[in-house]
Amino acid sequence: MAIQESTPSALEACPTELGPHSHSSQMKHGQSNRIQNINTNNEKVQPLLKLDRISKLYPGVVALDKMQLTIMPGEVHILFGENGAGKSTLISTIAGAHQASSGDMYFAGEKVLLHSVQEARKLGISAVFQEFSLVPQLSIAENLFLGAEPLRAGLLDQTANLTAAKALLSKLGFELDAEQKVAYLSRAEQQMVEIAKAFRTEPKILILDEPTASLTEKESDRLFELVSQLKAKGVGIIYITHRMSEIRRIGDRITIMRDGKYISTLNVKDTSEDALLTLMTGRVIDKVFPKVAFHPTSTALSINNLSTKDNSLKKVSIEVKRGEIVGLAGLIGSGKSELLRACFGLEPLASGSVHFNGEEVTGFSPKQMLDRGFFYNSADRKNEGLAMNRSCRENITLASLTTQRFSLGLFLKRFKELKECKDLAKKLQLQPFNIEREVENFSGGNQQKVLLAKCLTRDVSLYVFDEPTVGVDVGTRTEIYQLIANLCESGAAVVLISSDLPEIIHLSHRAYVMYRGELKAELSGTNINEQMLLNHFFERECTL
């Protein structure tokens, strides 16, 4: 195949001058012959898609910074990077869902400017995003042909629609009833419909964003079969995944991105997992994570056999001491977040008990827990953490207005509030330094700082940080880790709930691993390492 001939380093070294066809043999040719050579080579290895210095700016955030990518016909090209590295922004740009701020995109050698998903589809670029774009009230058949309904004399042709949908599903080997409403499907089934939708038109480029995340093994196998069929037809596939096994199994080349920037493109065959991880994180871990002194004292929180009504927790018991950071790890839906939410009065309890600083607090409301010094910092700052259209100042003090610090009887101490917020913002290096600005106008990292500042305005003896660094760049992350370390060293108890393994490994003194609502393991000291944690993440042996 064409791609094997061209080395990735050469590809990226001189993409504009020579194009992706700089075979070593070609290098011998003189200047005068170059044009002719390019012409002859174009027939062989014309890239399907080429991105040149694509940037995407949001107010206050650079999501993509001069990103480049070349997709050849018949290759599976893996996009690899941390959360927030800009993978999703990149594929949305390719799929026409939004437009790049600057840079060029070439499709089959021609410069294109895509204004909508429809335009991209017409060219032959189809995408399967993580967020489903299905209408739950409509049937599978109606969803598959949404926006391209078969017509007869200007009216909907229901029969043709159904027949075509059935043909499409059986071609893909999906066992789905085309007449069923999407609302009644499981997540995996919805994922299959979403994939089928991308296959409706004959795609030249297919983008798959973690497609196997909710598929069973059998369904995944089927998907990989489809992918190799498409490959044989010369379709270029952009595939986002975090799973090493999948990269090995179907990947041809892999492009690593970090913080919106292009890092490198490699042949999957020639790379090791370690090399990939280093390229992905691109940092010396020791500098990011502070060393946290470990002086555990009295027990702050003890949870006994706690179960919730919706079964997201099944008889979980843990203990947290003052002066230690306890990590909670597990997959999404493992109950790691629900455990502390349940203590904070956010999940209805079925049985079990919660003791906080020696007092039984089972089933208390958030207000009661706050008054006792238990602060839960939500993982979802947009939906649960911050009032986005209010100022930083109002958000920072919201949970502390009942304390004497900011209230005198009925009235607010607004001048003191202003002063204290300014001090906090300075301490946390809020950027830009304007506490009256609405939170929604700050970058993700700074929003996260505001969220964390909320718990610094009142006396707290147990801090719960639920995914404290989601969508936060490395610089801010370091500041947040330092903050957490300081809180712990000043004698508070800290619970760190995180899907980011390095966070758990480097910050926690003890760690619990949750699996499907149950406590799977307790680790401490040097036992808190990637292998041990991952071993308990899955039922059978881990895939990573």
Place this chain on the structure above:
Amino acid sequence: MSTLTNTSTTPSTRKSFAFYAKYLFVRLGVLPFLLLAAIIIFSLLSENFLTGRNVMNVFRQSSYLMLIAMGQMFALLTGGFDLSVGTIVAITSVVSAIVMSTLFSLYPDAIWLSISVGALVGLFVGTSIGLINGIGVAIFKVNPFMMTLGMSSVGFGAALYLTGGSPVYGMPMDFSDTFGFGKLLGIPAPIWICFLCFAALALLVNWTRTGRYFYAVGGNLKAAQLSGINTKKMLMLAYMISGLVAAVCGILLTARLDTGEANIGASFPLESIAACVIAGVSLRGGVGRIGNVVLGALFIGLITNGMNLARIESYLQTVVIGLLLIFAVIADQLRLKLMASLQD
């Protein structure tokens, strides 16, 4: 300021003038510009418009809508509406008139007793309807639109049922003389009462915890909950305040008309929401300033008065108000876009 600078710097000053105009628009919203335009247009159309007497007239006429709009703001702040404000005005008018006239006919000497009892019963009824709205919205999670629309039908029906459709007479003369036509220091009573309500509500919304919590609940209900705020209580309180202020307005209108009427207040829901939206109150909740809301109501009063003076037909006036409302919303969308572009 640009005239003082020399020619070489003029282009940049001009540019910054445009920038300041934009900045002011983004900062203050469309309302100051609309007010200014309205004042200029109407003073050109009618020489009576800017006379002291007419200005006082505009303020007095607008004070009723100002009250309603201030209450409406609380419902909007929490991310809801109150469509029952008109009905609350009507039923307050009917109930307080019935109580006053009954008491007055039983005890003709106890003039002020009957007035105050009548007014208090009226305030109680208004607040109770607000409480029912609040319970529906906060506890039973009925959509505010449906809840207050339903209550407005209930209230209107009840007011008509109580009066049999005819106006209620027989209140003490002092009631109407004081609250309808009375003046203190040359300023009509409704303006005083409106001002007192404004002062109290401005204090509440800007300087108390409760006030801050309204913004938080509307800004992000879940975040407010996680910050230890009793969100159900705040929702109920918002509708109760709306009901209470509407009841105050109902009593003032009763005094002005000197009758208890079941047929007043029908235009208040639309006009009060319009006043709030023109004043920059977000329909999604969490954003809005009470001072601007008062100006928004004043603007609508100003337009109505100006169109009356310019002899524009009343049916056409309704058209103009509707168009202005839509224009204000479009201008607000533009403002949000500009705001994004001005972000440093």
